[in-house]
Amino acid sequence: MTTQDPKALLETFANPHPNREYEIEINCPEFTSVCPVTGQPDYGTVTITYSPDQKCVELKSLKFYIQSYRNKGIFYEKLTNDILNDLSAVIEPKWMLVTGDFNARGGITTRVTAEYIAEGMEEE
Amino acid sequence: MTTQDPKALLETFANPHPNREYEIEINCPEFTSVCPVTGQPDYGTVTITYSPDQKCVELKSLKFYIQSYRNKGIFYEKLTNDILNDLSAVIEPKWMLVTGDFNARGGITTRVTAEYIAEGMEEE
Amino acid sequence: MTTQDPKALLETFANPHPNREYEIEINCPEFTSVCPVTGQPDYGTVTITYSPDQKCVELKSLKFYIQSYRNKGIFYEKLTNDILNDLSAVIEPKWMLVTGDFNARGGITTRVTAEYIAEGMEEE
Amino acid sequence: MTTQDPKALLETFANPHPNREYEIEINCPEFTSVCPVTGQPDYGTVTITYSPDQKCVELKSLKFYIQSYRNKGIFYEKLTNDILNDLSAVIEPKWMLVTGDFNARGGITTRVTAEYIAEGMEEE
Amino acid sequence: MTTQDPKALLETFANPHPNREYEIEINCPEFTSVCPVTGQPDYGTVTITYSPDQKCVELKSLKFYIQSYRNKGIFYEKLTNDILNDLSAVIEPKWMLVTGDFNARGGITTRVTAEYIAEGMEEE
Amino acid sequence: MTTQDPKALLETFANPHPNREYEIEINCPEFTSVCPVTGQPDYGTVTITYSPDQKCVELKSLKFYIQSYRNKGIFYEKLTNDILNDLSAVIEPKWMLVTGDFNARGGITTRVTAEYIAEGMEEE
Amino acid sequence: MTTQDPKALLETFANPHPNREYEIEINCPEFTSVCPVTGQPDYGTVTITYSPDQKCVELKSLKFYIQSYRNKGIFYEKLTNDILNDLSAVIEPKWMLVTGDFNARGGITTRVTAEYIAEGMEEE
Amino acid sequence: MTTQDPKALLETFANPHPNREYEIEINCPEFTSVCPVTGQPDYGTVTITYSPDQKCVELKSLKFYIQSYRNKGIFYEKLTNDILNDLSAVIEPKWMLVTGDFNARGGITTRVTAEYIAEGMEEE
Amino acid sequence: MTTQDPKALLETFANPHPNREYEIEINCPEFTSVCPVTGQPDYGTVTITYSPDQKCVELKSLKFYIQSYRNKGIFYEKLTNDILNDLSAVIEPKWMLVTGDFNARGGITTRVTAEYIAEGMEEE
Amino acid sequence: MTTQDPKALLETFANPHPNREYEIEINCPEFTSVCPVTGQPDYGTVTITYSPDQKCVELKSLKFYIQSYRNKGIFYEKLTNDILNDLSAVIEPKWMLVTGDFNARGGITTRVTAEYIAEGMEEE
Secondary structure, three states: OOOOOHHHHOOEEEOOOOOOOEEEEEEEEEEEEEOOOOOOEEEEEEEEEEEOOOEEEOHHHHHHHHHOOOOOEOOHHHHHHHHHHHHHHHHOOOEEEEEEEEEEEOOEEEEEEEEEEOOOOOOO | OOOOOHHHHOOEEEOOOOOOOEEEEEEEEEEEEEOOOOOOEEEEEEEEEEEOOOEEEOHHHHHHHHHOOOOOEOOHHHHHHHHHHHHHHHHOOOEEEEEEEEEEEOOEEEEEEEEEEOOOOOOO | OOOOOHHHHOOEEEOOOOOOOEEEEEEEEEEEEEOOOOOOEEEEEEEEEEEOOOEEEOHHHHHHHHHOOOOOEOOHHHHHHHHHHHHHHHHOOOEEEEEEEEEEEOOEEEEEEEEEEOOOOOOO | OOOOOHHHHOOEEEOOOOOOOEEEEEEEEEEEEEOOOOOOEEEEEEEEEEEOOOEEEOHHHHHHHHHOOOOOEOOHHHHHHHHHHHHHHHHOOOEEEEEEEEEEEOOEEEEEEEEEEOOOOOOO | OOOOOHHHHOOEEEOOOOOOOEEEEEEEEEEEEEOOOOOOEEEEEEEEEEEOOOEEEOHHHHHHHHHOOOOOEOOHHHHHHHHHHHHHHHHOOOEEEEEEEEEEEOOEEEEEEEEEEOOOOOOO | OOOOOHHHHOOEEEOOOOOOOEEEEEEEEEEEEEOOOOOOEEEEEEEEEEEOOOEEEOHHHHHHHHHOOOOOEOOHHHHHHHHHHHHHHHHOOOEEEEEEEEEEEOOEEEEEEEEEEOOOOOOO | OOOOOHHHHOOEEEOOOOOOOEEEEEEEEEEEEEOOOOOOEEEEEEEEEEEOOOEEEOHHHHHHHHHOOOOOEOOHHHHHHHHHHHHHHHHOOOEEEEEEEEEEEOOEEEEEEEEEEOOOOOOO | OOOOOHHHHOOEEEOOOOOOOEEEEEEEEEEEEEOOOOOOEEEEEEEEEEEOOOEEEOHHHHHHHHHOOOOOEOOHHHHHHHHHHHHHHHHOOOEEEEEEEEEEEOOEEEEEEEEEEOOOOOOO | OOOOOHHHHOOEEEOOOOOOOEEEEEEEEEEEEEOOOOOOEEEEEEEEEEEOOOEEEOHHHHHHHHHOOOOOEOOHHHHHHHHHHHHHHHHOOOEEEEEEEEEEEOOEEEEEEEEEEOOOOOOO | OOOOOHHHHOOEEEOOOOOOOEEEEEEEEEEEEEOOOOOOEEEEEEEEEEEOOOEEEOHHHHHHHHHOOOOOEOOHHHHHHHHHHHHHHHHOOOEEEEEEEEEEEOOEEEEEEEEEEOOOOOOO
């Protein structure tokens, strides 16, 4: 699963109300990956918020996409941005925000937040 | 109940203070519908916030309207927007916001938020 | 108590710092009235926030005013606006916000929020 | 689904540690049935705790069993005891406790708790 | 309503599982009465827990019974015991526990708890 | 107020249900006294639980009794036991428990709990 | 202590980073004063937020200043503004916000908020 | 890691107070394994409580042992009992309790609790 | 401070109510020591509960005693028992319970609980 | 450790997504330092939020940097600003916010918040 492009796991369906600007927030509290330095598992919650244009992400396929990180060695900063890149490439939303909240390591917790805005869309 | 237009279930009463811009928030934590793919029940909380113009929604009729989704197969994104469409058509508010917060499926929770603004009203 | 104007119950005292714009928030979690349709008691929390001009409301008199709704049949939307009208007429504040949060009926909770702004005052 | 015996929906698997007395607690926060008097939906959480003897309940089949109450008209006191009767008949546990916590109706919440103890088992 | 015996408001239905010892807990967070000294309203939560013998209390009638205290002047200690006396006389349970949790007055909150055990029943 | 015996502030009324063993819990979150070493104010919550025999404590008089500690220099261990001694001497309960929960000093919080049991009463 | 100007209790130290606009929030949950009408003690939390210019308030001296209200008869509205006046006069901050949150009296809680902005400073 | 006996990962150190009966509780909120039926990941919290005899478990080795379940297909009931068996075999405690709290699947959460008591030890 | 016996830091005062069995609970949420293996700081909360006989521990001296662990390399299991040994040797209580709750390391939290009972005292 | 420049402890790695404006929030709840007046330990939580430009802070090195304050005598106001100065000098972020929340001393808690904005960056 790690050598394949995980983006291929994502499926979409047609936005049922394409004429309205609205917002979808998806919360994945069962995220896990592996620390690229120590090889130890990392745990966290990934939250995806977006405004759909023509496509919505299908939730079961999103679950499989999130699971593709389970045995991947990757830093918090990179994976949060990679998820944003993959999802915005496939869904082509008006805008999207991805937040990763990671469990304490050495008594320290970390949250990374990254945003995508489609060309021609102004952030409110 | 599913073949009839559920909008017909909604009743209104005259706004008792039509000259003031004010806000009504209604919280329905007992929403349930059915997943159109798996046929399994979905559960969530639907929150409706609006500024009345000439009409307010009568709460008992709203309860029956919400119950009309109980055995209906429908996606989260569609039902949240449908509720917004039905309520704004019947109440004709200055503006209305509908939020659907749905319980975890496959470890993933979802929230959909959609807004209606009457023509000639600018969002603050 | 119901035939008398409940506004007469409200007493004020002189604002001790009339030259400063400041804010007073009063929380009344023991509000109760009666549903005008079913005759059943309703319960909720009424919150009053205002910026005093020359007068502040005396809290004991406010308690008696709030109690005047105990056996009155009245809708949520009307009582929230009536409280705002009565209090702003007596206190003549720079601005005032009244919120009524009402307990679940038929699994549905309701919050009504109304605001008064004195002439010549711009909302920040 | 309502004319069939819902007990037939329940499936079991062999207890993997039959020589040890241990405890399984299953929490179903998405329970819904119908009030037999008003026809209105009821909502609640059903919790099942048991000590397995030779059999454990399979969770997916339990989900379907719980869903069989979705459109059934039944009182809280009866359904809590019926669930206990059905589950203890199929699983034949050493003991079992079923609790139903039901949402507010008319400002009143209700919890019903019933227990089964197999013959020859003394409650600790 | 205050001159009549409020016990007459209580209705019962036949216990659907009379052969099993089980427990029913009913929570009434919208209790209100009047302080017999000051005439001011008191507020609190009344919780009733019992093991039914032949009868269960019908919840709508219990709501009306609890409402009969709305304009009655009565001390916390007396009303908690009176509710226990009335309910145990009508329901004839195996045992019953009534708890009244009353809101702060003068910065002090009070809880009164009283228990009834039918003759021949030993408390576990 | 400090030179007088504060016990004289306590008033009682006749237990309205003297034939039943029941329990009264009174929570006083606005307790304050003075540290006898540093002269600095101490703050805490005093909780009194008792089973009345012939007398109940009147709550307004209890408030004044609790206030008599406001400017008294006294250790936590002594004041908790003194309150127990004073209240049990005046009320003559079947049993009484007094708990004092005191705010952090030097990053350390303290709770003191003392119990009185009338002669001839066995603790359950 | 009540006849002296309590402002004299406040001590300051030099702002260690005077070239940066930053914010200090101080929370005093052990505030107590006396109601000027009833003579009964009042309790609350006073929160002070400010942006220092050349001076910061020394915390131990602030504690003594707050304690100077312990036996003073004063209304909520006046004391919140007086604390703001005293502190801003001594510290000369860029801006300061004082909030007083007071415990329930007659079932009603109150919060008073007042702000000072130095001449030449614009509120963000 | 899955073909090897995971028990071999566990290391111990000598109990520093072997003459006193005391208790150690270890909470592992980052447990994950795989559902043997669906191949989907499961998530939960494993809690281990024990009274040491001659040996205590070393925490870093316990972390590696818990991680050995990461890609193992196993039922909740079996894994909770297996962890109890492995740990009690290696540590030889006076007694041990293992609890597994697993995340919602199909809207249902599950907790499994199993206990080991050394021969000659009576449970209190 | 580390080479001296930290027990010497503890001071006591005479129990003001030596004829009554009562309980004192002291909560120290600012405990810190050093891991003897990694040299990294550990953090936690130490709770001490005891029934005094002739002596009570003076809280300021207890604070200094707790601080003596700040730079000491010591395992959780040993330090919890050492605190129990030191405090029970100095205070000579009827009984004492010490609990150490330690922050997550490697995603794992630990609680150690140890108890002392004076000779001739039976635990209730 | 105190005579060396603690900034030298901080290590960075290259921002993996330098072309996107995004945000990293790091929470350190195990901060401790020493009061420069009393020599007593202080405790608190330090939160660092920043938008990386070319560099991200490596978390293990940040842990060592935070630990360098463990035995340093320093005021809250100075240490919060010093952390901001050190981190912004090493990471050269687009902007950075540092908040220190410190535990109660004398019943008073304190929070200090300071912000850095790189030249040419406008705060949103």
